[in-house]
Amino acid sequence: MEHKNIVATIYLSDGMALTDRNDPASITDPVELAKMYNDSGIDKIICFDLSSGDDEHEKNILKIREINRTIDIKTAAGGNIKRLEDVKKFLYAGCIEVVLNGKKPETIDLMREAALRFGAEKILVSLDTVDFIFKTKDIISDCVHEFIIMDKTIFNGLEEITGVPYIMIQDDYDLDAITEMLYKKNIRGIYGRFINQEETDIMQLKGTLANKGIVMDNFNPKLSWTDLKKDSNGLVPVIAQDYQTNEVLMLAYMDEEAFNTTIRIGKMTYYSRSRNEQWTKGLTSGHIQYVKSLTADCDYDTILAKVSQVGGIACHTGAPSCFFNEIIKKEYVERSPLKVFENVYDVISDRKVHPKEGSYTNYLFDKGIDKILKKVGEEATEIVIAAKNPDSQELVYETSDFLYHLMVLMAEKNIDWEDVTRELSQR
Numbered sequence: 001m002e003h004k005n006i007v008a009t010i011y012l013s014d015g016m017a018l019t020d021r022n023d024p025a026s027i028t029d030p031v032e033l034a035k036m037y038n039d040s041g042i043d044k045i046i047c048f049d050l051s052s053g054d055d056e057h058e059k060n061i062l063k064i065r066e067i068n069r070t071i072d073i074k075t076a077a078g079g080n081i082k083r084l085e086d087v088k089k090f091l092y093a094g095c096i097e098v099v100l101n102g103k104k105p106e107t108i109d110l111m112r113e114a115a116l117r118f119g120a121e122k123i124l125v126s127l128d129t130v131d132f133i134f135k136t137k138d139i140i141s142d143c144v145h146e147f148i149i150m151d152k153t154i155f156n157g158l159e160e161i162t163g164v165p166y167i168m169i170q171d172d173y174d175l176d177a178i179t180e181m182l183y184k185k186n187i188r189g190i191y192g193r194f195i196n197q198e199e200t201d202i203m204q205l206k207g208t209l210a211n212k213g214i215v216m217d218n219f220n221p222k223l224s225w226t227d228l229k230k231d232s233n234g235l236v237p238v239i240a241q242d243y244q245t246n247e248v249l250m251l252a253y254m255d256e257e258a259f260n261t262t263i264r265i266g267k268m269t270y271y272s273r274s275r276n277e278q279w280t281k282g283l284t285s286g287h288i289q290y291v292k293s294l295t296a297d298c299d300y301d302t303i304l305a306k307v308s309q310v311g312g313i314a315c316h317t318g319a320p321s322c323f324f325n326e327i328i329k330k331e332y333v334e335r336s337p338l339k340v341f342e343n344v345y346d347v348i349s350d351r352k353v354h355p356k357e358g359s360y361t362n363y364l365f366d367k368g369i370d371k372i373l374k375k376v377g378e379e380a381t382e383i384v385i386a387a388k389n390p391d392s393q394e395l396v397y398e399t400s401d402f403l404y405h406l407m408v409l410m411a412e413k414n415i416d417w418e419d420v421t422r423e424l425s426q427r
Contacts, residue, residue: 003217004182005043005189006206007167008196010034010067012060012079013050019196021048030063031070038071039290039308041202041266043217045071046099046148046191049079057086061093068094069422076124082106087114091122094423099124099148102132111136115143130154133162140164146188159186167191173200175208182214203266219263219291225256229301235271236303240314243292243306249314250322252281254303266291268307287311341417344404348411364408372412375405 010030011018017030030047037045047064051057057080064077077090078099087110090098098114100107102125115123120143125132128151133140140162147166149155155168165186170178171193181187194200206218228236235253242249252270254262258278261269268289269280282288289307296303315322351361364372379402386398410416 002188003043003215004187004209005167005217006041006195006202007044007046007189007191008037008042009191010045010047010196011050012047012063014056015059015063017063018050020193021050031066034067034071034075036198038073039288039310041206041218042073042195043189044073045075047075047077047079047095048099049077051080061089064090064095065093069419078124078126081110084110084113084117087118091118097122097124097145099126101125102127102129102147107132108136111143112139121145124148126150127154130158130161133164137162148191155181159184162186170194179209179212179214182209201265203264207264219266221263221294223296223300225259227300228259228296228303229299231301233273235273236301238268238270238303238305240268240289240305240307240309242309244308247321248323249289249307249309249320262291262294268305282310285311285313287313289314338417338421341403341407345407345411345417348404348407349416352411361408364405365412369412372405372409376402376409379405 010033011021012030013027015030016027017033018024018026019028019033020026034045045067047060047067049057049060049064051060060079064075068075074096075094076097076099077093077095078101081087081090081098081100087098087100098118100111100114100123107125111123111125123144124146125144126148127133128149133147136143141164144164147162147164149158149166149168152169158166163186165188167189168181168187169192170181170190173194178190181190195202203218206216210216210218230236235255236259238252238254240249240252241247253273254269255271255278258269258271261278261280265280267280267282268291269278271277272279280288288310289305290310292306292308294303294305309320312320314320315324348361351359352365355362355365364375379398382398383395383402386395389395410420
């Protein structure tokens with residue numbers, strides 16, 4: 001059975017975000033807001049572009065692109081869509097779906113065109129009346145993935161009118177009303193003002209709804225506390241690791257209460273041996289660790305936690321990681337592909353800021369963009385020639401040359417590997 005979604009909304013105005021469209025005081029940074037939603041258990045974010053002019057429209061699209069390069073959960077976007085090109089811009093900004101406005105008369109033709117061009121699974125339509133459904137009843141199921149219902153008065157009877165799934169507005173926290181809604185067959189989720197508020201505990205809401213028999217995308221552990229082997233004090237050590245960089249952040253311990261609390265609230269919670277009490281990481285410092293995964297080792301006596309570390313600080317000393325006191329270190333050749341790319345790129349970037357006499361990299365930077373582009377083109381041609389040679393080693397050599405010059409171009413244009421890998425991950 002498909003799980004129900006808890007959906008956050010971000011209203012973009014001149015590159016900034018409103019958590020409440022009707023409250024100008026709710027303005028905040030859209031990327032930081034999206035990161036908070038990403039870690040708190042939100043299933044999807046819908047970004048509404050409130051712009052009226054082309055310049056602001058482009059500015060808001062750039063913010064949406066930045067959001068999608070920063071977070072992991074899926075996004076949709078809509079607003080100021082006049083033509084197919086606007087639909088494409090939102091999709092190219094990393095959104096998996098685009099929201100068309102059901103109020104506009106041109107939406108029917110645009111919906112049909114966009115579904116044909118990009119696929120119906122990418123097209124949503126916002127509605128505050130059922131008129132659009134009746135006007136498009138013969139084609140709607142082939143052109144629309146979901147409706148975004150913006151007026152609760154059309155909720156009753158909606159499922160008798162259409163079989164298209166929908167997301168329903170629910171501005172206030174009313175558990176009975178939410179539960180009744182989510183029991184409906186075709187409803188895929190809810191969105192609204194209370195979901196956007198930072199104080200709303202999304203994981204707790206999901207847990208409560210799951211207890212009422214509603215299928216939610218929350219943590220459903222495959223192992224219980226009884227499956228784990230505890231030490232003599234009834235504790236299990238936990239290694240916390242950054243889920244993106246794989247950097248080891250800290251070592252702590254869990255008792256049964258901390259284990260169950262971590263799963264319930266989605267925030268790393270430990271047992272303090274010195275204070276003899278449970279503590280949720282970051283409640284006082286703000287450096288919360290949001291859970292991405294928990295995995296037991298082969299002996300079931302240690303837990304590896306992949307986490308999103310807020311603020312980039314895991315250690316009480318203010319360091320990113322608790323592991324910084326070097327004991328011994330042997331030099332070695334780095335073989336990890338991403339690490340190699342990052343290390344070479346870092347050297348190139350450092351040359352740009354701190355020129356070194358006789359450096360070929362600085363020679364390229366000094367000559368400027370045209371010289372760099374010329375070299376990239378030349379090296380790309382060398383790859384084509386090498387690929388015709390039966391000796392694959394020549395292709396390896398030429399590919400390495402090309403990637404070096406490509407990284408010089410990236411550094412010149414202030415693009416790094418994280419930008420590229422995030423874009424690739426969305427393809």
